[in-house]
Amino acid sequence: MPEGHGLRGDGPLGRVVLDGGVQAWATGDYAVAREILTRRGDFLKNPENWRAYNAGEIPEGWGLLRFITLSGMLNADGADHDRLRGLVGKAFTPRRIEDLRPRVEEIVGTLIADLEARAEPEAQTGPEAHPRPAAGTGPVDLRQAFAFPLPMTLICDLFGLDASRSRQLADDFAVLHDGRRAQEVQAAEAGLASVIGELIAVKSAAPGDDLTSALIAAHSEGEARLSEQELVETLLLFLFAGHETTANLIANAVVNLAGHPEQLAAARESGDWTAVVNETLRRDSPVRTVMFYYAAKDVTLAGTDIAAGDPVVIHxxxxxxxxxxxxxxxxxxxVLREAADKHLGFSHGVHYCIGAPLARMMATTALRALLDRFDVESAGEPEPVPSYSSNAPQTLPVRLTRRAAQ
Incomplete structure (x- = not known):
């Protein structure tokens, strides 16, 4: 990860200039990052603390601005954050997540069955063995055929969203995080508004047993515990982050295991897929950067003076x-690294990812089923997603070979 090495090579904290000339501090230093994430009174998430934004110095067409200024839980502080987290946290209790396991296993089973038809037969051994035939359909893009559909389908179930609309949602969010597509930002924002508006309208008219209906009910209560803007932007956050980060996690795990056969053998021998997930989160976090934390006052961090209102990027x-x-x-x-679980892949402190247990459950279930059934061999160099936020291949070409029954 060249930019990460570059950041640390420049010291624990340095100045960077992002697309659009937006200036910030940035760190790829583990200790400094943890300090930012735990100094709750010194570093805040609400963009109302961003001096340059308040002064009108940020370009209006900057794609990341829409995401950075969401008013939901992601960018809330203090009591507002605790209130919003309490509302959505009911959907992510250990019991609710365990109740979702059969549905996850069902989705994984369906995807594995689809992959079966595209895989090579298991290699034969012994005097009667024949050369393995070439795969009939060629390489499989495992991100599109497996890593993405699993979390997308489950999140659609949770929120009562039609799967085809979720695909549009993901595509529009990708535009906002790709600095090369500034001319598409306005259309992407309109697309996001359309998906969320339609979902709220449908669930307001006919509530169901889903998280969208529960959030609408919280908005409708007399105490107005959830404002209309918070409702919209909480839905945006969860519908995007809920499937994008888990898809990235599964894809990154496959890339690492396919590239390190000895590690795949060790994982199969131990059966500890949680360790595989932790090591993937450490070495190749599905989230590239967190933007932004803002200095709430003049502070000194890693020997550097940061002025009140300055933004900080955590790599x-x-x-x-x-x-x-x-x-x-x-x-x-x-995969045997003992300290891997100390990673910051799900953040840390009060903004620790509320969906982390669900993501872990989906990833371990998916990896165990996939790699028990197939050997996976890279069929091309994965090309990274062009994004400040996502850290994953945008395509994952592999060859699958069926394994003999174990």
Whole structure:
């Protein structure tokens, strides 16, 4: 991860200039990142604390602005954050997540069955063995055929959203995070508004047993516990983050295991897919950066003076490869690494990802089923998603070979 090494090479904290000339501080240092995430009174998430934004210095067409200024839980502080987290947290209790396991297993089973038809037969051994035939359909894009459909389908179930609309949602969010597509930002924002508006209208008219209906009910209560804007932007956050980050996590795990056969063998021998997920989150976090935290006052961090209102970018993916935290082999993928669970892939502190247990359950279930059934071989160099936020391949070409029954 060149940019991560570059950040740490420049010191624990440095100045960066983002697309559109937006200036910020940035860190890929693990210890500094944890300090920012835990100094709740010194660093805040609400963009009302961003001095340059308040002064009108940020370009209106800057794609990331829509995401950074969401008013939901992601960018709330203090009592507002705790209130919003309490409302949506009911959907992510350990019991509710465990209740979702059969549905996850069902979706995974369907996807595995679809992959069966596109895989090569298991290799034969012994004197009667024949050469393995070439795959009839060629390489499979495992991101599109497996890593993405699983979380997308489940999140659609949770929110009562038609799967085809979720695909549009993901595409529009991708535009906002790709600095090369500034001319598409306005259309993407209109698309997001259309999807969310339609979902709220449908569930307001005919509530169901889904999270959207529950959030609408919270908005409708007499105490107005959830404002209309908070309702819209909480839905935007969860519908995007709910499937994008989990798809990235599964894809990154496959990339690492396919590229390190000895690690795949170790994972199969131990059966500890949670360890695989933790090591993937450490070495290749599904989230590249967190934007932004804002200095609530003049503060000193890592020996550097930061003025009140300055934004700070945390390069989460880089923190997982910090040798000061994870040792001189931090760039290596090791499913037996004992300290892997100290990663910041799901953030830390009060903004720790509320959906982390669900993402873990989906990823471990998916990886176990996929890699028990198939051997996976890379069929091309994965090309990274062009995004400040996502850290994953946008395509994942592989060849699948059926494994003999174990």
């Amino acid at each position: 989460i993916a880089a923190t997982g490869r910090d040798p000061r935290q994870f040792g001189p082999d931090a760039d290596e993928f090791d």
